[in-house]
Amino acid sequence: MSEPKQLKMVDVAVEAVKQQITLSTGVLALLLTFLDKIGPTNRECLPWAAIPFAFTVLFGVVCLMSIAYYIDDQQGPFSKVPVLLSGIFQNLCFLFAVGTTVVIML
Numbered sequence: 001m002s003e004p005k006q007l008k009m010v011d012v013a014v015e016a017v018k019q020q021i022t023l024s025t026g027v028l029a030l031l032l033t034f035l036d037k038i039g040p041t042n043r044e045c046l047p048w049a050a051i052p053f054a055f056t057v058l059f060g061v062v063c064l065m066s067i068a069y070y071i072d073d074q075q076g077p078f079s080k081v082p083v084l085l086s087g088i089f090q091n092l093c094f095l096f097a098v099g100t101t102v103v104i105m106l
Helices: 003-033 040-045 047-069 081-105
Strands: none
Touching: 003 047, 003 081, 040 047, 040 081, 047 081
16 A cells, blocks of 8 residues: 555554544533532442443553554554454444433433
């Protein structure tokens, strides 16, 4: 693969990871800010949404660090297991967190 195309792929991936980190921290901040407005039944279920958002941030940071570590690899960072696993786990945690948040807030 050509070098400019590889760099563009890395830029797109890094932006996607950063967007999920930003969204997750924003939702966590909103959940904590309006905690008093959430009903007692929903408040008991809140960790099922908040913890996956926290793991989304954690896996996002690990993914960014892994991309930076393997950026000079000839095959590119996306062929490395740490980048792939942290990206997959970040996406799974984010989807689970969004789903549980929607269910809890209904």
